[in-house]
Amino acid sequence: MTISKKSELLTSILLAMTGAVLLVSLFGYMRFNIDALQFRVTVQFNEKGYTEVEIPPLGTVRAHTHTAPLLVSVRLENIDLQLIQRLLSDTTERNEVVEQSKTVLQQVAVIFVIKLIGLAMLGGALGVFLTRKGNLKKYIIGSLTGSITAGVLLAAAYLTYDISAFRNPQYTGVLRVAPWMVGLAQETFGKIETVGENLEIIAKNLNLLYERLDNLQPLGETTDEFKILHVSDLHNNPAGMDFVLRVADLFGADMIIDTGDISDFGTPLEALLLEQLNHIDIPYFFIPGNHDAPAIIDRMNQIPNVTVVNGLVEKNGLLFYGVPDPSSADNTVIPSDLSIIPRLTQQVVNRIDQIAPGVDIALLHNDKMARALAGHVPVILFGHNHRMAITQQEGSILVNAGTSGAAGLRGLQTTQIPYSVVLLHFRPDENGQNRLVAADAISVSNLEQGFTLDRRRFDIGE
Structure with a gap:
């Protein structure tokens, strides 16, 4: 392979990675419901691996939970107050909801990972397209580059994830003066x-x-x-x-x-x-x-x-x-x-x-x-x-x-x-x-x- 071809391949890979990062940052979100609560989860590239939970208007709780350079954000968007009231008054139904929530979270995680990898593949192809010299082979390479990039980062976040980091979190907003709420x-x-x-x-x-x-x-x-x-x-x-x-x-x-x-x-x-x-x-x-x-x-x-x-x-x-x-x-x-x-x-x-x-x-x-x-x-x-x-x-x-x-x-x-x-x-x-x-x-x-x-x-x- 000549130097020019190697340079062109490297450029395509870098553009594919850039496209994957761009598309995931723009569209890497998903809404889901756990009975009375509606959430929005997003993933963005970040210098350090953080997970943050946002509860408007109280503020945000953030912890350094993983090593991969990803910011995982979970935002509480809506609450069905009548449903929560019913759950609080019915112990049996509340226990059933807790068990169902575990299943829902597993399903949401799988679907969200698939979506992120799909976005990264599309972003990789988009990055190659920006060179204006794309062909089918380059698009395939770009898509693979994007999906591998996303897959490696997500795997690194999963394998290094430490939920205990929330024992010493960072607070912003009103929660900054009320950390007692966590426990x-x-x-x-x-x-x-x-x-x-x-x-x-x-x-x-x-x-x-x-x-x-x-x-x-x-x-x-x-x-x-x-x-x-x-x-x-x-x-x-x-x-x-x-x-x-x-x-x-x-x-x-x-x-x-x-x-x-x-x-x-x-x-x-x-x-x-x-x-x-x-x-x-x-x-x-x-x-x-x-x-x-x-x-x-x-x-x-x-x-x-x-x-x-x-x-x-x-x-x-x-x-x-x-x-x-x-x-x-x-x-x-x-x-x-x-x-x-x-x-x-x-x-x-x-x-x-x-x-x-x-x-x-x-x-x-x-x-x-x-x-x-x-x-x-x-x-x-x-x-x-x-x-x-x-x-x-x-x-x-x-x-x-x-x-x-x-x-x-x-x-x-x-x-x-x-x-x-x-x-x-x-x-x-x-x-x-x-x-x-x-x-x-x-x-x-x-x-x-x-x-x-x-x-x-x-x-x-x-």
């Missing part, structure tokens, strides 16, 4: 059922204690009394949500006010927790927190008896003014910049002061904004900092429900963070206007020591 399901979800059962027992015992407390310090309840259960910062804890609904039922609450952070990252998947709210038959006022993204707010707006409060709302003769956290307008979970709090607070104060005959209850998520409203509204309900407290300042009663979900699923991994709610008692005064007369701070410090109930009365002074 959360394994470490935590098994505890939810036990926690929920214990909280049910505690809720019933609370009711007994509540009756005894009434015997000691009777409020003289009448049919005119209006009871509001104030909750906040559930953070995706199903046990906490169950506890809230049971307490509302056992104590005969007339409505529930939730001052935000019902979710952790505001994703559609987290909206599954909200399905429990479909069963409530009393009004539920919700003020979005910094963890509640538009997807959560949209879902809350679709639930009967739930009102997402943003501005002035009237109920049972009381005027409520709700102020969503500014961060709830987008998909970030970062609290608002402290430097803008004074300006935002002043805007809220100006609006409230212009409302006649006057706002009875202000509903906020941010604790700093709430405290700045003291003196402008008789009762101010808020959360955010996970510290339950009932205080009086400048003639206002400030109520922080703490965290009704014990800081969320993360709270299931510790007994240091209490579950907390506050039951508010309103009664008509001599003018027929409902006023806050008592607040019961209910706190479950941990499941072994039980709970505390602390009543503050405002109709007889300290």
Whole structure:
């Protein structure tokens, strides 16, 4: 073979490899479903061998899993929430789906590899075509070169693949500040059922204690009394949500006010927790927190008896003014910049002061904004900092429900963070206007020591 022919052959091989890389990079993807989840997997040439899992809008988890210069990306594109809800409630069906998923993944892997090799073969022929001197033999050589290139790289990725690399992954996006999510399901979800059962027992015992407390310090309840259960910062804890609904039922609450952070990252998947709210038959006022993204707010707006409060709302003769956290307008979970709090607070104060005959209850998520409203509204309900407290300042009663979900699923991994709610008692005064007369701070410090109930009365002074 002459030097010119060798050079021409080498050029054809290089062009074939380039064509294979180009076509695989452009079209090397595939969509597939595993029951309620739809994924998109892609393969691209990269300096190092990485596998990344993208979960919009949370971010990406990436690990150096293999030596071949390929980037394998798996992106969660769609979720069938109704199907997931059914699977979570049916253990037998869930186990069947897990077994079926293994078969589906094997089939998808085989089909995807065949597609990639086919693309590489076509790309190899395309690379030869670019020389404009192609003939059948050269096209065959180009196709073989492309397929061999893809086959060798895929084989190298398979043979060197190390799934344990995800024990020390790289995070981007929101996941960068929450790496605990990777092992959360394994470490935590098994505890939810036990926690929920214990909280049910505690809720019933609370009711007994509540009756005894009434015997000691009777409020003289009448049919005119209006009871509001104030909750906040559930953070995706199903046990906490169950506890809230049971307490509302056992104590005969007339409505529930939730001052935000019902979710952790505001994703559609987290909206599954909200399905429990479909069963409530009393009004539920919700003020979005910094963890509640538009997807959560949209879902809350679709639930009967739930009102997402943003501005002035009237109920049972009381005027409520709700102020969503500014961060709830987008998909970030970062609290608002402290430097803008004074300006935002002043805007809220100006609006409230212009409302006649006057706002009875202000509903906020941010604790700093709430405290700045003291003196402008008789009762101010808020959360955010996970510290339950009932205080009086400048003639206002400030109520922080703490965290009704014990800081969320993360709270299931510790007994240091209490579950907390506050039951508010309103009664008509001599003018027929409902006023806050008592607040019961209910706190479950941990499941072994039980709970505390602390009543503050405002109709007889300290």
